[in-house]
Amino acid sequence: MMRFIRSSFVIARRDFAATVLSKAFIFFLLGPLFPLLLGGIFGGIGASVATRAQRPAVGVLMPPEQFKRLNAARDDIADAVGDDAVVKLVGYVPGPNIAQQQKQLLTTPVPPIRTVVSGDLGNPRIVTAAGDDELMLRQLRLILARAKSGETAPPPGLAVTQAKVPNASLTNDRANTALYGQMLLFFLTILLSGMLLSQLIEEKSNKIIEVIAAAVPIDALFVGKLFAMLAASVVGIVVWISAGALLIQLVKHGGVATLPPPAVGWTGFLLLSIIYFAMNYLLLGAAFLTIGAQAATVREVQTMSMPITFGQVLIFGFASTAVGAPDSTTALAAAIFPLSSPMAMLARAAEQPEWWPHIAAIAWQALWVALILRVGAQLFRKTVLKSGPRTRWWKRARA
């Protein structure tokens, strides 16, 4: 056993170093950060443009006292629905020639005034160059009506009793956590495990497979390659998650703490996320390594990629049936089926507090990783290396 582990380690060390120390790995790390980077750049540009292109305001040509009432009415409404949702008012002292003043205001670039209200609160007159902006006109009507009625007192206080969050709502929050967790697991696995399809092409094309197969068991080769790629993926994930968490902290007040809490708690959920990612990667990776090992050329691997990606989507779809109904028959089936088990169990961790199903599931998944690797190695020896006895299984059974 020690020799097996040692052999696997030698293979894994070579593959890990060859992957992580290559120039291509920098692109691998930067790949998922490109959307964030581009988002940042375009967001910055958008913000800059938005700053320059201020929202149109409404010019008010009324005596200062009336403008004050009008603006107070506007602020009352803004308190209830948000400042950005209500038109801005800019007051101007009326001059002798109102028509001329209106004309000048409608061409003012900063602030951009497209509508002017003049007259007084009892008889307001509106001139607009904003076309048929019904929403703005309705708001103006409301503001003018409130200002005219003189309702400036704050609305009466409401007696509020704090209640615990209803179960239905918490369940819904946790289902969201389950879904996001599953999606993250799915996308990380789909992005990373595909690499394993082509892992043996290098050895097969440069003939070093003969040297390796003569020195170590094929099982050790498979295990080494699988864990090397898992380790390389973990390096990537640490970088991406760090960048992602930083971004969330920057853009969202309260950061990750504002996300709904999973049933097993955040610490347990993160721990299970790591374990289930590893198991998901190992399960799908072992299957991909097995399938990819049968390919003789890069072209064959590329041809295999599409149906395999489609298969992953189906597995994700199956696993997602566990979200919101962790004890349903399909959820249990998804938890038992080895390839969907990690995703289904992660969803369960978000919704159900028991730990023992996770211990059983992890043992079950580990068993399947070993089983798939064993079958893969035997298949490789049989079909690629053309190894083994000549007697067919049905002949052996007859004997």
Next chain:
Amino acid sequence: MLRQAQHERVEANIAVEAIDLVKDFGETTAVNGVSLAVPTGSIYGLLGPNGAGKTTMLRMLIGIIDPSSGTRRVLGRERPLDAAQEVGYLPEERGLYPAMHARDAIAFMGALRGLHIAEGRRRADELLKQHNLEEWAKKPIRSLSKGMAQTVQLLGTIVHRPRLIVLDEPFAGLDAINQGRLEELIRREARGGATIIFSTHVIAHAERLCEQVAIIAKGKVAFDGRVDEARSRLRPIVRLRTRASDGSWRSAIPTDARRESDEWVFELPAGGPEPLLKALIDGGAGIETLAIERPGLHDAFVAIAGSAAAEAMGQEKAQ
């Protein structure tokens, strides 16, 4: 107890043993009932034409593939991979990771065979220096010439100081100078106590290096024994030039003798040279030149491989 001691003594003398190995690839039988025993410390050659089954035989012996039937024992182990740490193998189709540095490639091959990576690098530096490749130690394999890359792979094959070295067509692709170096390396390893098995279809290498050979043709061992034994399977060749073109002496010349230029060429008759000489002298042949040549391994190979193939074909026909 006595029987076990005898068995261990036999094992100590035999490094590799194959008993009735068969390998089928679908309907094709690549190796058909091969048995052989490679003495410990010997240089053993597997001779045969292309497609004879030499590579398949070696791949089975070292455990890359399992036989369809039959057994093999390598350094006393039933499962060849159990002896992997004491075996070095150079495949026919050379292969290294192109991006790896030469010293790392050697150390990696050693690590696959259980050598600690740091020790592997230290030995790699030594070996590269011995072969005047020290300046290439930290350069990627892709920057090396084909001959240099082959040397690096060969050094990787021996870096862990194996007891058994298996080389599949090791001279293929090497120039004359590197072939000479490789021959010297093989002799040096054998002097150090290692058992060497190599396959080749170039007779000259086997003739110079091997103490024992197995001639393989059509997946079968046509001959297994010492090189001298192989050569002694053929009768010596007589080359005779006479002044007289005809006479009673002609009856001493075998009927299957052939003419090459002005010479008669034939196998020395079973009675030996004396009756032939007597008949030539008494018949007034006027011997101008007479040479009796001992056949080389090449002649033996052609004769043995050819007859085995003919025999196999005859059997197929009979079936």
